[in-house]
Amino acid sequence: AQSVTQPDIHITVSEGASLELRCNYSYGATPYLFWYVQSPGQGLQLLLKYFSGDTLVQGIKGFEAEFKRSQSSFNLRKPSVHWSDAAEYFCAVGALDNNDMRFGAGTRLTVKP
Amino acid sequence: EAGVAQSPRYKIIEKRQSVAFWCNPISGHATLYWYQQILGQGPKLLIQFQNNGVVDDSQLPKDRFSAERLKGVDSTLKIQPAKLEDSAVYLCASSLHAGTSYEQYFGPGTRLTVT
Numbered sequence: 001a002q003s004v005t006q007p008d009i010h011i012t013v014s015e016g017a018s019l020e021l022r023c024n025y026s027y028g029a030t031p032y033l034f035w036y037v038q039s040p041g042q043g044l045q046l047l048l049k050y051f052s053g054d055t056l057v058q059g060i061k062g063f064e065a066e067f068k069r070s071q072s073s074f075n076l077r078k079p080s081v082h083w084s085d086a087a088e089y090f091c092a093v094g095a096l097d098n099n100d101m102r103f104g105a106g107t108r109l110t111v112k113p
Numbered sequence: 114e115a116g117v118a119q120s121p122r123y124k125i126i127e128k129r130q131s132v133a134f135w136c137n138p139i140s141g142h143a144t145l146y147w148y149q150q151i152l153g154q155g156p157k158l159l160i161q162f163q164n165n166g167v168v169d170d171s172q173l174p175k176d177r178f179s180a181e182r183l184k185g186v187d188s189t190l191k192i193q194p195a196k197l198e199d200s201a202v203y204l205c206a207s208s209l210h211a212g213t214s215y216e217q218y219f220g221p222g223t224r225l226t227v228t
Contacts, residue, residue: 004155032213032214036219041221042221043116043117043204043206043218043219043220043221043222044156044204044206044219045219046216046217049216051214090155090156092155094213094214095213096213096214098213099161099168099169099211099212099213100158100169100213101158101213101217102155103155103156103157104155105153105154105155106153106154106155
């Protein structure tokens, strides 16, 4: 079965600085990859997803992620962070041959003024 | 369109008591999911329904957890009896069809505290 690792439990960045959140997956075939954001007291919201094609995917709120098969990674980036981006971010991996979507443990983002 | 609705938003019970959570998915969504999110962890799938049938319940602790979606619309998740380790947020999600290629829409969750 597929699995996801998010190496960073907590990241703090200054407002206006760039952001990169790391995600590594384990799966034998081409995965479906997702990034979700969860604000306090809210459900998860999909930021972006990768199924196939262009390995650089654009999402909502100015986020993008790049699929790197050689590194089994799908890192999330944003060039300039806003205070409203403070939240928990989850990477998830799905597969074509099953209905199981596995989530990482999440990375909590704090934005300093 | 209305999102996924869940109730209650918060629940505190003592161990060995029972509790039930309710979920109403987005209209027209055939697939419904229940996830358990323990503090500091990502969501873990408990059970997946396609209409009123169970697609996957392999990670549901069936000795104490049960779920139903009788009319293929809203769903109830029950815990009986609750244990301390059941303290978590229970998330409901729905998608148009089964399969991870279909976007899942999440409700706000029910935060359960077992004392």
